[in-house]
Amino acid sequence: MTAVRERRTCALCGTGTAGHVVLSLPSTPCANGFVDKPQEQERFPLDLQLCPAPECGHLQLAAVVSPSLLFDDYVYASGTSPSFVRHFGNYAERAIDLLGLDEKSFVVDVGSNDGTLLRQFVDRGVTGVHGIEPARGIAEIAESRGVPTTVAFLDSALARDLRDRFGPANLVTANNVFAHIGDLAQAASAVRSLLGPRGVFVFEVSYLADVVEGLLFDTIYHEHVAYHAVRPLVRFFDRMGMTLFDVERVPTHGGSIRVHVANDDRAVSPRVAELVKSEEEAALFSARTYEEFGERIRTRGQKLREQIAALKHDGWRFCGYGAPAKLTTLMYSFALDADDVEFIVEDSPLKRGLFTPGTHIPVVGPEKLAEVSGQRYCALVFAWNYYDTIVAGHADWSGLWMNPLTLARLDGRAVE
Ligand SMILES: [Zn+2]
Structure with missing residues (x-):
């Protein structure tokens, strides 16, 4: 079975979609491809097509990775x-x-x-x-x-x-x-x-x-x-x-x-x-919407990298909180790697002891957070949909919290 299949038609209406790519994100390994030791991992393109049919306009991936590759070792419950x-x-x-x-x-x-x-x-x-x-x-x-x-x-x-x-x-x-x-x-x-x-x-x-x-x-x-x-x-x-x-x-x-x-x-x-x-x-x-979307991603990533550089200059180090699948796209699109993020804390035991897809950052348990307490650490909350819960659950932690998507910080100061 081939690992990737190019889509040529809209999954919803069957209209031809070849040549209708409206957004290209950097290629990444499978988002749930957490590995037990750092190793070469295949990357797949992440392009989106917009169906041109006037009553449709469905947005879909241009290349579909084989489901058996994606789901056999799925680690999410x-x-x-x-x-x-x-x-x-x-x-x-x-x-x-x-x-x-x-x-x-x-x-x-x-x-x-x-x-x-x-x-x-x-x-x-x-x-x-x-x-x-x-x-x-x-x-x-x-x-x-x-x-x-x-x-x-x-x-x-x-x-x-x-x-x-x-x-x-x-x-x-x-x-x-x-x-x-x-x-x-x-x-x-x-x-x-x-x-x-x-x-x-x-x-x-x-x-x-x-x-x-x-x-x-x-x-x-x-x-x-x-x-x-x-x-x-x-x-x-x-x-x-x-x-x-x-x-x-x-x-x-x-x-x-x-x-x-x-x-x-x-x-x-x-x-x-x-x-x-x-x-x-x-x-x-409209295709224009996704061109602007791509621009907004680039601008946001630049701002995040500037903030990381500024904090590092002031002696801060970085970790992550939460290792959801969406972390992979965020890391590749914002060009973050193991030099930026030293470890990622994960509440669910399923991913602990593993390394993040492609970027190979170690995933550890919450006890690591207590270990570095007192040091200047900033946690990027990759599981941003649980941002408030995560921050509230660690009220006694001395570090700084940041939502890497909105750039909001612990003090609620959103930087845009
Ligand atoms: Zn369609």
């Missing part, structure tokens, strides 16, 4: 983060209310990770659940928590098999995976055949409008092959014979949308048209 558990608890309650789910219902989660979301359904009496998760190690964690899980990617054969064994699903969910799927038509068609006639598909995905507005460029990495806005999705599901009938903005990952899609025709919430209008007003489907 959502249950390790308390805020995700709370988020999914709320999510399950809303879905149970909306669809009137009970112990006779059947809920399938695509990309079910360690079973955190499905566990929330089970705990609320919706016991007919099934997870689909390609990473075996994480699927085993889900199984041990009483969430039946198939180790696979979703396709039509698996959808048929699940429907034969358990009946049609009342609800199919997919959170933070719809951006990861290369063949969205195949995935949507599998979801459609798994759902009953009144079934609903709910998915959450990072929202392109938030990425552009907040300059969240580090959420662009190879696992995210698609950057979703509402307008292209409305047209896509219509073409798939489904109805995108509601959408809401949620705060996950710096800004996401929770999209509701039905297998039948039904009344569409005015929220859908409102968001499409705001996307067009924000010029999300």
